[in-house]
Amino acid sequence: MKIDVRALLAGECRALPFSCTLAFTEEDEKGCGTVGDYRFPEPLRVEGEIVGTAGYLRLKAELTAPYESFCARCLSEVSGEFSFTFERTVSTRTQLAELDEAELDDYVLAENGFVEPDELLLEFFELSLPLRTLCSEDCKGLCQHCGQNLNLGTCDCAKKEVDPRLAPLAKWLETHKDEE
Ligand SMILES: [Zn+2]
Ligand SMILES: [Zn+2]
Known part of the structure; x- marks a missing residue:
């Protein structure tokens, strides 16, 4: 997904909604895949918006995907849906150059007026997954x-x-x- 943010950067509009689906595995034509103990039968759904406020751009996206896994204690099948919120400030390369490494995690790059967040979104989703899942809290x-x-x-x-x-x-x- 390549989002054109030139109008936002020029102040010609205030908000830009976007949505897409991201494949968990490139090899799978339906985009499903496996991450750790989780199997995702559908690609990741992304719904978001880039909003311009007081001279800077903020990207916010809701990442949602149904999953199948098994209980870490009793091994019974567990399924459900994960939903995580991703939020970053959009910056140009010149602005990013002034930041140190630790701060970069809060930003997403706008290169020549375009933002390509796919890789960051997938990585964020995968890192947000709980290490283990239970069929119920008191299993x-x-x-x-x-x-x-x-x-x-x-x-x-x-x-x-x-x-x-x-x-x-x-x-x-x-x-x-x-x-x-
Ligand atoms: Zn259980
Ligand atoms: Zn026994």
């Missing part, structure tokens, strides 16, 4: 011994666990239980 996970999904039912593993100091007694009881 009980899987039993470490038998693999039972504890959200769906309980297992007997907790009961069977015997204090190691009492293990000989438990064993004695086990072998003698039929002798009564």
Whole structure:
């Protein structure tokens, strides 16, 4: 996406809306893709606006994409939609030259009157993704011994666990239980 901001820079207009979709993977013709543990069945949707206020331009965009993944605790399938807000000041190369490296993260470059934010938008979206996702905040996970999904039912593993100091007694009881 190449946004013409010349009219904004010249003060001839105040706001410029834009929208597009961005492919997660170039190789996929539908634009879907995978990032970490997330699968995106549709390309990233971008809705935004560049607004001129008091001599500078501000770019704001809403990045939205449905996702499919799995719960980090119980491994069940999880799906939903992510939506993140991207906001930067638009600057020319001359203005950017006066900034130090750390400040550059707050800016997006306007080169010869055009802004091409695609790469920045995708990168921002990918960096905003949570490291892991859960099916619900209070997911009980899987039993470490038998693999039972504890959200769906309980297992007997907790009961069977015997204090190691009492293990000989438990064993004695086990072998003698039929002798009564
Ligand atoms: Zn879960
Ligand atoms: Zn168990």
